[in-house]
Amino acid sequence: MSAQLAAGTYRCRDVSQSVAAAVDAGVTWIDTAPNYAFGTAETSLRPVLDTCPHVRVSTKVGFVPDSDWRAARAAGVLPYDHERDHCLTRPYIAWQLARLGRIPDLVFVHNPEHGRTDRTDLSRTLTEAFEELEGTADAGEIGGYGVATWAGLSSGMFTIPKLTELAESVGGLHHHFRAVQFPVSLVHLAVVADALDGRGALAEAREAGLDVFASAPLGGGGLLGAMTEELVCVIDSAASPAQAALLVALSAPGVSHVLLSASTPAHWADARGAAACEPLSPDRLRKVVDVLGT
Known part of the structure; x- marks a missing residue:
């Protein structure tokens, strides 16, 4: 099955406007987090989610937005000695999940590697997070959970098989670990x-039956300026620069959703053009790899 576009909200200047444009373009999955848009992304999404019950949504737990410090301290959900901008204790996870206004289809443990270099400490942190999320899923308060990471997989801090093994140890064979998100x-x-x-993370995720949400398919917007005519032709001569870049992520084996933060109907129309194309063949992807290297 071809990958689908999903609306990311990480770099959105106006979350409501961007997501409304995405939904109008036919997007049916929105990804957000409590720390996006200076801590306002989830609140900004509520009107769209209320009027679009068919749209699925994923959020995240872990980062502590500046706007949450006082309330989280007052609620007693942050450790008293906690001075970092990241927390994955069970009380804080439960507190973060209380404000989306909708039962999330997925909850991602957000960059669990953040600020950690000790794999044993990271394993304890993930175990605590998985325990909380398994209990929340058993109670029907979330649909499932996953791990969203920027460098945890590429750095070797953890692997897909290790995450799956951990989920099985916490939740048994019928655990609720459903997805991973990475660039x-x-x-x-x-x-x-x-x-x-x-081999690698995409192949391991597919073998484990996990959905893969590809993040930063346009390199945070920086890729568009690097899309030369020659590079576009290597990928698909009929595509626009944005479409060519998106096609690589949309065609990567094992990817189920590609997260895009696009702000206007025109941008989403361009992106939908990429999603409507035939996926790049493995030979074409190999040629792209040969041209650019890894």
């Missing part, structure tokens, strides 16, 4: 090259 793009081609050889 897949022309900037992060190594994960695509590995997948073409049947």
